[in-house]
Amino acid sequence: MNAEELHAYLVAEFPQAFGEDRPHRVVRVDGAGVGLTLSASEEHLRPGDTVSGPSMMGLADIAAYAVILAAIGPVPLAVTTSFSINFLRKPPAGLLVADARLMKLGKRLAVCEVGLRAPHEGGNPFAVTGEEELCAHAVTTYSIPS
Amino acid sequence: MNAEELHAYLVAEFPQAFGEDRPHRVVRVDGAGVGLTLSASEEHLRPGDTVSGPSMMGLADIAAYAVILAAIGPVPLAVTTSFSINFLRKPPAGLLVADARLMKLGKRLAVCEVGLRAPHEGGNPFAVTGEEELCAHAVTTYSIPS
Amino acid sequence: MNAEELHAYLVAEFPQAFGEDRPHRVVRVDGAGVGLTLSASEEHLRPGDTVSGPSMMGLADIAAYAVILAAIGPVPLAVTTSFSINFLRKPPAGLLVADARLMKLGKRLAVCEVGLRAPHEGGNPFAVTGEEELCAHAVTTYSIPS
Amino acid sequence: MNAEELHAYLVAEFPQAFGEDRPHRVVRVDGAGVGLTLSASEEHLRPGDTVSGPSMMGLADIAAYAVILAAIGPVPLAVTTSFSINFLRKPPAGLLVADARLMKLGKRLAVCEVGLRAPHEGGNPFAVTGEEELCAHAVTTYSIPS
Numbered sequence: 001m002n003a004e005e006l007h008a009y010l011v012a013e014f015p016q017a018f019g020e021d022r023p024h025r026v027v028r029v030d031g032a033g034v035g036l037t038l039s040a041s042e043e044h045l046r047p048g049d050t051v052s053g054p055s056m057m058g059l060a061d062i063a064a065y066a067v068i069l070a071a072i073g074p075v076p077l078a079v080t081t082s083f084s085i086n087f088l089r090k091p092p093a094g095l096l097v098a099d100a101r102l103m104k105l106g107k108r109l110a111v112c113e114v115g116l117r118a119p120h121e122g123g124n125p126f127a128v129t130g131e132e133e134l135c136a137h138a139v140t141t142y143s144i145p146s
Numbered sequence: 147m148n149a150e151e152l153h154a155y156l157v158a159e160f161p162q163a164f165g166e167d168r169p170h171r172v173v174r175v176d177g178a179g180v181g182l183t184l185s186a187s188e189e190h191l192r193p194g195d196t197v198s199g200p201s202m203m204g205l206a207d208i209a210a211y212a213v214i215l216a217a218i219g220p221v222p223l224a225v226t227t228s229f230s231i232n233f234l235r236k237p238p239a240g241l242l243v244a245d246a247r248l249m250k251l252g253k254r255l256a257v258c259e260v261g262l263r264a265p266h267e268g269g270n271p272f273a274v275t276g277e278e279e280l281c282a283h284a285v286t287t288y289s290i291p292s
Numbered sequence: 293m294n295a296e297e298l299h300a301y302l303v304a305e306f307p308q309a310f311g312e313d314r315p316h317r318v319v320r321v322d323g324a325g326v327g328l329t330l331s332a333s334e335e336h337l338r339p340g341d342t343v344s345g346p347s348m349m350g351l352a353d354i355a356a357y358a359v360i361l362a363a364i365g366p367v368p369l370a371v372t373t374s375f376s377i378n379f380l381r382k383p384p385a386g387l388l389v390a391d392a393r394l395m396k397l398g399k400r401l402a403v404c405e406v407g408l409r410a411p412h413e414g415g416n417p418f419a420v421t422g423e424e425e426l427c428a429h430a431v432t433t434y435s436i437p438s
Numbered sequence: 439m440n441a442e443e444l445h446a447y448l449v450a451e452f453p454q455a456f457g458e459d460r461p462h463r464v465v466r467v468d469g470a471g472v473g474l475t476l477s478a479s480e481e482h483l484r485p486g487d488t489v490s491g492p493s494m495m496g497l498a499d500i501a502a503y504a505v506i507l508a509a510i511g512p513v514p515l516a517v518t519t520s521f522s523i524n525f526l527r528k529p530p531a532g533l534l535v536a537d538a539r540l541m542k543l544g545k546r547l548a549v550c551e552v553g554l555r556a557p558h559e560g561g562n563p564f565a566v567t568g569e570e571e572l573c574a575h576a577v578t579t580y581s582i583p584s
Contacts, residue, residue, distance in 0.1 A: 016189065043162065053226050054204035061199055080199050081401060082374060082433065084230040084522055086549050086577060088542040103575055104526040108400060109373060109435065111524050113575070137541055137551070139524060139577065141374065141433075143401065227547060228520060228579065230376055232403050232431060234396040249429055250380040254546060255519060255581065257378050259429070283395055283405070285378060285431065287520065287579075289547065308481065335454065345499055345518050350492035372491050376522040 001070050003029045017062060024062065033101030034067040040093055050090040056116055057085055060138035063098035064112035068142055071105055078142050085138040091118040114138040147216050149175045163208060170208065179247030180213040186239055196236040202262055203231055206284035209244035210258035214288055217251055224288050231284040237264040260284040293362050295321045309354060316354060325393030326359040332385055342382040348408055349377055352430040355390035356404035360434055363397055370434045377430040383410040406430040439508050441467045455500060462500065471539030472505040478531055488528040494554055495523055498576040501536035502550035506580055509543055516580050523576040529556040552576040
């Protein structure tokens with residue numbers, strides 16, 4: 001699946017998260033993995049105008065799922081078995097980018113790495129690695145049904 | 147803080163999560179820790195009527211925060227530094243209970259353990275440990291400002 | 293397997309770790325899980341006479357493996373897929389106890405929780421929970437071959 | 439510190455791990471981080487001639503410590519607060535390379551990422567990223583004394 005196909009698939013499967021007026025968007029699918037953005041608004045913020053932890057976790061979780069979809073196509077029964085995140089820097093309100101890549105794609109288990117970053121104003125959310133430092137780093141494990 | 151005080155504090159601080167018509171509730175504060183419930187509805191569900199991963203992560207995150215509040219009082223600047231969860235069994239739609247306890251409360255760092263379980267129909271969400279098996283198990287780390 | 297059978301099996305399988313003059317020992321197998329001890333000597337210590345991190349990780353890893361063995365018998369191909377530990381308090385030189393229990397035993401995946409504690413002088417390493425506070429807490433995941 | 443200085447420091451501090459006839463070696467210190475090797479022999483192997491989990495954890499732990507040393511100089515009181523590893527592929531006996539980099543270096547907390555890989559025969563252990571796939575991926579957190 002390319003970025004448009006993946007976005008369309010996610011609009012259909014997760015209408016709460018993707019689609020018109022919804023905050024998530026697929027911006028990149030290539031050999032390095034998948035890029036997603038969260039346009040953080042009121043509901044995603046904590047006092048101090050920083051993006052809430054659960055919003056960051058939700059973005060990382062869906063980015064990891066998207067990179068598996070991009071690699072092996074729709075596997076609606078794939079389930080997250082573990083999720084681990086380190087929060088490194090507080091992201092400001094605005095656009096948050098998740099870059100997900102597969103560290104392992106086995107028959108039964110997939111392991112994904114996700115970096116979250118806030119692009120500089122005017123920066124390019126489509127770039128795999130910006131000059132921005134990471135806001136958070138997550139590792140997730142999926143069980144793939146046989 | 148007891149359960150009512152803690153609930154009132156969380157209604158004021160997280161009106162999206164706690165309060166009338168909101169899904170989270172403090173049900174227990176005692177020497178063993180803190181119990182919270184999530185009444186999972188449409189917005190928290192995934193196909194198959196199971197509670198979504200991010201909803202479970204959000205519940206665990208807030209339960210860990212609540213047990214720190216209960217122990218040391220309001221520390222609005224405490225920040226989650228890491229969050230790690232294993233998903234063990236799919237919870238059905240309905241009530242999900244989070245039991246949080248402190249494994250370490252240091253000067254700079256607090257480490258919390260959170261078990262999530264779905265009480266049997268008619269079961270007691272106020273019990274610390276029900277006969278239910280765990281749906282998920284999380285460990286979170288907080289940095290406490292000096 | 294009971295404690296003696298499990299110990300004998302581990303002496304045969306891991307002669308570097310279990311057996312005469314070796315530091316690990318099975319001290320408990322019951323419905324709550326498995327208890328192992330490490331008698332920490334020179335090779336396990338760091339400056340300050342505290343047990344080294346890798347020694348604690350090795351003890352937790354083998355305790356998690358032991359609780360799977362105790363539950364389903366010898367599965368020599370079971371492999372650790374992930375291991376996560378929080379260090380909570382520095383243990384003194386001497387005896388370190390690992391209490392391991394299964395949080396999930398599925399067909400393909402087992403998830404174990406391990407608590408490490410240093411029993412008080414004269415304390416009982418055979419007790420499941422001592423009055424001691426945890427030195428470390430680990431969660432490990434195993435893939436079970438089909 | 440450069441690679442030789444760092445190696446010399448570790449020989450003095452961890453004589454069990456570094457030095458003549460010892461299996462660990464610093465092979466790289468640069469802007470990208472630190473590279474360490476483990477020359478796995480009998481004591482590090484499991485049946486099937488694969489490197490044991492605890493040996494891989496020990497290598498990752500020491501590589502994370504080394505990258506902090508390289509960045510801020512000797513901080514003998516820095517302590518690991520958490521360690522998390524995913525095992526991705528079984529490494530063969532022989533040379534194992536750990537590439538460690540800092541994801542965050544704060545005043546109180548450092549977060550490191552470590553990739554473990556087995557270089558192809560004749561491959562270059564000094565390269566930051568080989569063509570090899572990762573055998574394991576670890577994230578560790580250190581508390582830095584104030």
